[in-house]
Amino acid sequence: MTLSNIMVSLDASSSTSARVRLACSLARRFDAKLTGVAAQDPLPISIYGKGSYLDNHIIERAAAHAREELGKQQAVFQEMTGGYSKAQLRLYDREPLGCVISECARCDLLVARGLDDGNSGDIVQALSPAEIILRAGRPVLITPSQLDDLPLRCAVIAWKDTREARRAVTDAMPLLKSANRVLLLTVASTETATNAEAIEAYLKSHDIPCERAELPETTHVPETVTGFARDEAADLVVAGAYGHSKMRELVFGSLTYELLTSLRTSCLYSH
Structure with a gap:
């Protein structure tokens, strides 16, 4: 793309x-x-x-x-x-x-x-x-408000093996190719680690080297992901937007909502 x-x-x-x-x-x-x-x-x-x-x-x-x-x-x-x-x-x-x-x-x-x-x-x-x-x-x-540039020094992929996240990685390809550094972030589990290897291989097949970052399993995934992005001074976070059949104000999964409301970094979403 x-x-x-x-x-x-x-x-x-x-x-x-x-x-x-x-x-x-x-x-x-x-x-x-x-x-x-x-x-x-x-x-x-x-x-x-x-x-x-x-x-x-x-x-x-x-x-x-x-x-x-x-x-x-x-x-x-x-x-x-x-x-x-x-x-x-x-x-x-x-x-x-x-x-x-x-x-x-x-x-x-x-x-x-x-x-x-x-x-x-x-x-x-x-x-x-x-x-x-x-x-x-x-x-x-x-x-975010008042951000007028996207330097792409560091991009973080908030990875979970879902349709939306797979779509987001593909949609973000041009930006990921331009990034100086790409971090593939997962929250530890056997299934997640296996799936992360597959997406890492996919990125490398498109000449996008990435670093794996695996965080300990936690019940506070949204806060953990946003905290990691801040610590790494990420310019871009790539994530799937997980829609649910709830009221519109509760329409997103917790990670997407956390990114929208608390992270002061540009985020690319796909749904």
């Missing part, structure tokens, strides 16, 4: 500038096309309700506000991409999540916001990382 098309989602949060700059730096590194997607729903159903009566004054004000917000995001995109010739921005006056998910058909990788942004901007229009990861059908790179 190569990265020929990278997409980045924009919103009204304070992290958008850094996120676009990071996505553009990746696009330049891989000589990839960069597509920004900005969407603003003038009349979100979550506020006005379906079928509500709205007079023309409200509609006009809402449309003007949406145009203003999209204009701000367009200015940010143009500034942060710095004249990169392969960058383009797509603007929509519709519900943001649906627009981003639909546009994912165009990309190899989506760069999206995390949960740690203190200034979330318009909470109604904000994109949920959980929803994006589950619905994108593409690998999603979640970046």
